[in-house]
Amino acid sequence: MKVTLEKATDLIKKGHTVAIPTETVYGLAADAFNVNAVKKIFEQKGRPSENPLIVHISDFDQLDLLASEIPETVKKLADQFWPGPLSIVLKKKDSVPDIVTGGLDTVAIRMPDHPLTLSLIKKTVPLTAPSANKSGRPSPTNIRHIEEDFGPELPVLDGDSSKIGLESTVVDLSGEKITVLRPGFVDARMIEDVLCQKVWVADQSDESTQKKSPGTRFTHYKPRADVQWLVEPILKITDSNHYYLFHRQRQQSSQKNVHSYDEDYPSLARDLYDHFRTADHLSCSTIFIEPFESEISHPIIPALKDRIEKAISS
Numbered sequence: 001m002k003v004t005l006e007k008a009t010d011l012i013k014k015g016h017t018v019a020i021p022t023e024t025v026y027g028l029a030a031d032a033f034n035v036n037a038v039k040k041i042f043e044q045k046g047r048p049s050e051n052p053l054i055v056h057i058s059d060f061d062q063l064d065l066l067a068s069e070i071p072e073t074v075k076k077l078a079d080q081f082w083p084g085p086l087s088i089v090l091k092k093k094d095s096v097p098d099i100v101t102g103g104l105d106t107v108a109i110r111m112p113d114h115p116l117t118l119s120l121i122k123k124t125v126p127l128t129a130p131s132a133n134k135s136g137r138p139s140p141t142n143i144r145h146i147e148e149d150f151g152p153e154l155p156v157l158d159g160d161s162s163k164i165g166l167e168s169t170v171v172d173l174s175g176e177k178i179t180v181l182r183p184g185f186v187d188a189r190m191i192e193d194v195l196c197q198k199v200w201v202a203d204q205s206d207e208s209t210q211k212k213s214p215g216t217r218f219t220h221y222k223p224r225a226d227v228q229w230l231v232e233p234i235l236k237i238t239d240s241n242h243y244y245l246f247h248r249q250r251q252q253s254s255q256k257n258v259h260s261y262d263e264d265y266p267s268l269a270r271d272l273y274d275h276f277r278t279a280d281h282l283s284c285s286t287i288f289i290e291p292f293e294s295e296i297s298h299p300i301i302p303a304l305k306d307r308i309e310k311a312i313s314s
C-alpha cells in the first residue's frame with residue numbers, strides 16, 4: 001500500500017516497518033535502534049537471524065552513531081560514492097543492537113541515493129533495511145514486486161523503479177585487508193582508484209568469506225523457474241515455456257519471452273529481477289541466460305554473474 005512521506009515518518013517513529021525506495025533495490029526499513037521494530041523485519045521476511053542488515057544514513061556525521069572506528073579511507077570513499085550503491089563494513093558501536101548485525105562486531109553502512117528515502121532518514125533516524133523481498137526471492141525493484149511478496153497491506157514509500165537494480169557493493173574496511181564481500185555497481189577497481197591501494201575480492205565459496213559476510217551462505221535471488229546459462233548456441237527459439245536473456249547476440253527480441261540487450265549491461269542489471277519475476281508470471285519452466293565470456297569487460301559484470309550464479313545454484 002502506497003504511503004506518503006509523512007505517513008512513512010509516523011510509522012517508523014512508532015516502530016513499524018516501511019518499504020523504502022533506493023537506487024539499488026527496495027528495502028524493508030525500520031528504526032535501526034529499535035530492537036522490536038527490527039525484529040518485525042526478520043519476521044516479515046522470514047530471514048535467518050544470523051544474516052546481518054545494512055544501516056542506511058542520510059548524513060556522513062551519522063557514522064558516529066554507528067561505527068566505533070572511522071578510518072580515513074571511509075571519508076575518501078564516501079566523498080566519491082555516497083549517496084550511492086556502496087555499503088561499508090566498519091567496527092560497530094555497542095549502541096548498535098546485535099539483532100541488526102547478526103551478533104557480529106561490525107556493521108554495514110550506506111547512504112542510499114534516493115531523495116524520498118534520504119528525506120525519510122532525515123525526518124527520523126538511521127534505518128536498517130534488507131531488500132524488501134521474502135527471504136530467498138529476487139530483490140524488488142518496484143512496488144509491484146513488493147506487493148507480490150507481501151500483499152497489498154505493507155506500507156510502501158513509492159519512489160518508482162530502482163535505477164541500478166542489483167544490491168549494493170559490500171566492502172569490508174574493518175580488517176587489515178580491504179575486501180569486497182559482495183560485488184555490485186561499484187567494482188573493486190573503482191575503489192582501488194580512489195584509495196590508491198590494493199582491494200581484495202572475496203571468494204564467495206570460501207568459508208572465511210561466509211563467516212565475515214553471512215549473506216553469502218543463504219539462498220538468494222531465486223525465481224520459481226530454473227535459471228541456466230545458455231550453453232548451446234540456439235538458432236531457433238520454439239519452446240514457449242522458456243525465457244531467454246541475451247546480452248550480446250542480437251536475437252529477435254520481438255519474439256515472445258526473448259530479450260536482447262545489445263551490450264547494454266547496466267540495463268540488463270536494472271531489469272534482471274523483473275525478468276525473473278515476469279518469467280514466473282508466465283509460468284516459464286526455465287530462464288536461459290547468455291554466458292559472459294571472459295573477454296567481455298564491464299564493471300557491472302561481476303555483480304551480474306554473482307546474482308545469476310546464485311540463482312542457478314540455489
Ligand code: TXA
Pocket residue numbers: 022024025026027028051052053054087089101104106107108112129130131132166167168169170181182212213214215216
Ligand atoms: O543495495 C542494498 O544493499 C539493499 C538496499 C535496500 O540498500 N540492501 C540489501 O540488503 O541488499 P540485504 O540484507 O539483502 O543484504 C545485505 C548484505 C548481506 O550479504 C549481508 O551478509 C551483508 O550485506 N552484511 C550486512 N552487514 C554485514 C556485516 N556487518 N559484515 C559483513 N557483511 C554484512
Ligand code: MG
Pocket residue numbers: 130131139
Ligand atoms: Mg536481500
